[in-house]
Amino acid sequence: MAGRTVRPERGSATRELILATAERLYAEHGVHAVSNRQISEAAGQGNSAAVGYHFGTKADLVRAIARKHADQMEELRVWMVADAAGSTDVRDWVACLVRPFIRHLAAQGSPTWYARFRAQVMADPALYEITIEEALPSPSLRLLVDGLNRCVSHLPPAVREARWAMARHVIVHMCVERERALADGTPTLQPSWDDLAAGLIDAIVGLWLAPVTHRS
Amino acid sequence: MAGRTVRPERGSATRELILATAERLYAEHGVHAVSNRQISEAAGQGNSAAVGYHFGTKADLVRAIARKHADQMEELRVWMVADAAGSTDVRDWVACLVRPFIRHLAAQGSPTWYARFRAQVMADPALYEITIEEALPSPSLRLLVDGLNRCVSHLPPAVREARWAMARHVIVHMCVERERALADGTPTLQPSWDDLAAGLIDAIVGLWLAPVTHRS
Structure with missing residues (x-):
């Protein structure tokens, strides 16, 4: 035994x-x-x-890493999304997008690797697909995507899709920059992870609310 | 002879x-x-x-690649910046930031590698420093940075610095996404490079104009 x-x-x-x-x-x-x-x-x-x-395989390993983080972020996200339920304010949903990722990084102490892992995975369409498969069963992520999309339902679908991609890139790569600076002991742009989150939320709300001046 | x-x-x-x-x-x-x-x-x-x-060395080679592209983009940027001279409209300066990079990519036919090269270099502080050294003697880039900074002089310097970084990431990584899709023959988010540029300009103007709700 x-x-x-x-x-x-x-x-x-x-x-x-x-x-x-x-x-x-x-x-x-x-x-x-x-x-x-x-x-x-x-x-x-x-x-x-x-x-x-x-x-x-390597794909299975990437999937297991993604799953571990997705599970941990789910715990942080589920409460924020419950608070935001029914909101028509883009800011509430952008906060649900930014804060769980950044709090998850902050909770791990230093150095962290997850932002850089995610950036590497996002740069490979097949691997990125795998991490999406791991994340999408998340009920809170589904509510967040629907909640934010409802706030910007006036945008053409192609613009919405592009702005989701832009928001993803800006969140991940700003976190990569901070993660790397902390790991290397070089100066960071913001004093804390929370300050980075606040700056990202302001900017990404602006990005979502920007008028569309051009139709292809 | x-x-x-x-x-x-x-x-x-x-x-x-x-x-x-x-x-x-x-x-x-x-x-x-x-x-x-x-x-x-x-x-x-x-x-x-x-x-x-x-x-x-490798650093010299990275420098030479960066220089070649910087010289070619300079030719495209110098005219746009001359047109924008004196403007206090963020959009004019954001256009000067986005269009020369994207027109330069579009001019090279397919496949291109420069967006991915730039993303790789941006992920390495020492190499990124080298490419900045190559780009900064550019008179048009200096005018562009000053012009845009004048439009957003109400922002705290740390917020301005962070938004410059965000704008850089969103431009480069959206171009990487399109460049890779074109190289792989998979669907692109936008029908053309020009459409990508227009979508980026709208979103980045929104990002720059977003109010600051938080002071650290």
């Missing part, structure tokens, strides 16, 4: 170690530049096939 | 080939993942030290 309770725990600790190592290496070098073998070795696994044994 | 006129041309063609090859490899794999030797080989140079011979 003792053996049977210890083994899953050891397996779980190994899985966590592999996830953290993969996230760091992907964040630093890009997902395609890092092999499962390199991750196994950097995670101190004697067996260089450890990643394959615990997770399967 | 014939030898002396031919040689510089051959050298110049080789330099151009190396620049184009390096830009493509950097765009696809990241600047740090690609060695000078790999670039020499991919450019079909028998001598694997060709990059070192023609350019020097």
Whole structure:
């Protein structure tokens, strides 16, 4: 019995170690530049096939990292979205988009790797698709997307789609910039993660509310 | 004499080939993942030290690529900035920021690599510094930065600095998305580069004009 309770725990600790190592290496070098073998070795696994044994393919590993963060952010988002329910103020929904991601980063102490991991994944359409699959079952994310879309239903669908992409890029890459500065010990643009969040919310509300001057 | 006129041309063609090859490899794999030797080989140079011979270090090569594009964009920007001179309308200056970059991409046909090259370089503070050094002697860029800053002089300096960074990220990464879709033959968000530019100008004007609701 003792053996049977210890083994899953050891397996779980190994899985966590592999996830953290993969996230760091992907964040630093890009997902395609890092092999499962390199991750196994950097995670101190004697067996260089450890990643394959615990997770399967690289896509499965990316999916597991994305799932772990999505679950943690869901807990932060669900309360904000409940507060915003029924709101027709873009700002309330933009806050639900920005704050859970940034609070999740802040909660991890320093250094973090998740913003850079996400930027690397967003740069690869196939991997990005996988992380969307992991995130979309989230009930709070669905409510947030619907809530924000209702506030900007006057925008042509193509403009809406483009502005979702712009908001995503600006959030992730501003967080990447701060994450990297904190990791390198160089000056950050904002004194705190909360200040970054506040600045992003102001700017992204402006981006969403901007009039459309041109039709293609 | 014939030898002396031919040689510089051959050298110049080789330099151009190396620049184009390096830009493509950097765009696809990241600047740090690609060695000078790999670039020499991919450019079909028998001598694997060709990059070192023609350019020097990796930093010198990045500088040369950045310089080439900066010179070409300068030609497009100088006229727009002259038209905007004295304007106090943020939109005029945002157009000067967005259009030369996008017209430069559009002018190169498909596929382009420069947006992805720029995104890779922006992700590395030391390399980004190099490209800024190459771009800043540009008189039109200096006029543009001053012109836009005058329009938003009511913003606290830290907010202004953050919004410059946001504008940069949103322009580059929306162009990366389109560049990659065109290269892969997958659907693009906008029908043309001009449509992307128009959508970006609207959104970035909104971003700059957004009220500041929070002071740290």
